[in-house]
Amino acid sequence: MTNSERLSENPAWGGAGKHAWFSHNRLGMFIHWGLYALGARHEWLKNREELTDEHYQRYFDNFDPDLYDPKEWARRARLAGMKYVVVTTKHHEGFCLWDSKVTDYKAPNTPCGKDLLTPLVEAFRAEGLKIGFYYSLLDWHHPDFPIDLHHPLRNHPEAKALNAGRNVANYAAYMREQVRELLTGFGRVDIIWFDFSYPGPAREYRGLPGKGRADWQSERLVELARELQPEIIINNRLDLPPGTLPDITTPEQYTPRVAPALASQGVLWEACHTFSGSWGYHRDEDSWKSPEQIIQLLIDSVALGGNLLMNVGPTGRGTFDARAIEALEVYQNWMAVNARAIYGAGPSELPAPAGCRYTQRGNRLYLHVYNWPYRHIHIEGIADRIAYVQFLHDASEIHWVTHTRDVDPNVGVMVPEGIVMLELPVRRPDVTV
Numbered sequence: 001m002t003n004s005e006r007l008s009e010n011p012a013w014g015g016a017g018k019h020a021w022f023s024h025n026r027l028g029m030f031i032h033w034g035l036y037a038l039g040a041r042h043e044w045l046k047n048r049e050e051l052t053d054e055h056y057q058r059y060f061d062n063f064d065p066d067l068y069d070p071k072e073w074a075r076r077a078r079l080a081g082m083k084y085v086v087v088t089t090k091h092h093e094g095f096c097l098w099d100s101k102v103t104d105y106k107a108p109n110t111p112c113g114k115d116l117l118t119p120l121v122e123a124f125r126a127e128g129l130k131i132g133f134y135y136s137l138l139d140w141h142h143p144d145f146p147i148d149l150h151h152p153l154r155n156h157p158e159a160k161a162l163n164a165g166r167n168v169a170n171y172a173a174y175m176r177e178q179v180r181e182l183l184t185g186f187g188r189v190d191i192i193w194f195d196f197s198y199p200g201p202a203r204e205y206r207g208l209p210g211k212g213r214a215d216w217q218s219e220r221l222v223e224l225a226r227e228l229q230p231e232i233i234i235n236n237r238l239d240l241p242p243g244t245l246p247d248i249t250t251p252e253q254y255t256p257r258v259a260p261a262l263a264s265q266g267v268l269w270e271a272c273h274t275f276s277g278s279w280g281y282h283r284d285e286d287s288w289k290s291p292e293q294i295i296q297l298l299i300d301s302v303a304l305g306g307n308l309l310m311n312v313g314p315t316g317r318g319t320f321d322a323r324a325i326e327a328l329e330v331y332q333n334w335m336a337v338n339a340r341a342i343y344g345a346g347p348s349e350l351p352a353p354a355g356c357r358y359t360q361r362g363n364r365l366y367l368h369v370y371n372w373p374y375r376h377i378h379i380e381g382i383a384d385r386i387a388y389v390q391f392l393h394d395a396s397e398i399h400w401v402t403h404t405r406d407v408d409p410n411v412g413v414m415v416p417e418g419i420v421m422l423e424l425p426v427r428r429p430d431v432t433v
């Protein structure tokens with residue numbers, strides 16, 4: 001089996017199967033949007049500030065994203081090179097962006113007065129992006145969701161009394177009804193992104209009962225998703241029976257050092273990250289990743305055979321704020337020249353030089369130089385020391401040239417933050433790619 005055949009079977013490449021689109025596309029947009037955007041201080045604000053429903057009601061009563069323009073969101077995502085979107089249809093606060101028939105806690109009942117999800121799906125689909133729905137297992141508004149260690153009322157003086165009579169089985173049935181709505185009401189859904197169950201035994205908190213694996217009735221959610229959308233990708237945040245493999249794993253806010261594996265076999269994976277320190281819009285969050293960092297996140301993921309899902313938290317008025325737009329434009333500028341090193345690319349068998357990464361697509365090797373402006377990059381296994389590599393179109397070998405800055409604009413480029421991507425035709429006697 002040649003390398004290219006083997007690589008095509010490698011889960012890192014999505015295999016030839018129904019999920020091949022996922023690995024090919026590599027970059028997606030995560031969107032965290034809900035009532036918390038009005039609070040402008042993190043999507044967990046209800047939990048962090050231990051707000052009662054009455055206190056939090058002010059965000060519901062004033063939610064009216066008058067500047068909401070999903071077509072503009074979708075355009076920004078496409079320009080940034082993002083090929084799929086995962087949007088929070090319902091986050092832990094329990095508020096639904098769509099016109100769910102099983103709750104009143106939804107966008108059409110706010111001053112906004114309309115379903116926000118349908119126009120988003122239509123806009124992103126029109127821009128050619130695949131559709132993913134994030135759905136929170138936690139629900140801090142639902143009357144049957146038990147008050148537990150993550151609940152905003154966990155420290156309420158009447159917590160135990162408030163928790164009495166809550167029936168988690170009723171809540172699990174509610175989840176199935178909502179997942180049914182999401183997977184039957186919006187055409188093809190490519191990803192369902194559940195978040196999150198508590199693995200392992202139930203953990204009590206100050207006399208409040210925890211939730212265990214059985215409470216989520218995860219298997220029934222998976223069965224339902226597979227029945228309604230047979231091609232759908234399901235992530236790994238449902239607490240499934242041991243040995244049950246998700247379609248993708250989802251390392252969060254870090255890039256694995258080695259490609260993730262489950263049950264000692266390769267698995268599709270997607271690292272999810274924020275541009276800032278918050279998933280939901282946070283006005284005062286000032287730890288935004290640099291342009292170089294967000295480009296490296298993408299390269300690192302692909303070099304290890306994974307995807308990157310980068311998050312935007314729209315404001316309470318329905319806009320991407322200036323910092324988010326600036327970050328998306330970093331991807332737009334870099335992908336405009338370097339997309340060929342990302343889409344359909346994956347790991348290389350060749351060891352990358354120090355301070356560099358390799359991504360490979362067929363017989364094209366992409367050298368991503370992080371430690372620029374080092375002049376000499378020793379590439380093992382292909383050639384001796386090089387000062388600089390010039391990509392020769394369809395050449396059968398690599399010519400080493402002395403360092404020059406006037407690089408052919410079609411290949412290696414100096415991006416703003418010093419990451420140079422060069423494209424190399426790979427030719428080694430022992431490797432047929």
Ligand code: FHN
Nearest residue numbers: 032043044195196252272279
């Ligand atoms: O609690 C959530 C958090 O708000 C955010 O949605 C992330 C995204 O992966 N998931 C949970 C934390 O792991």
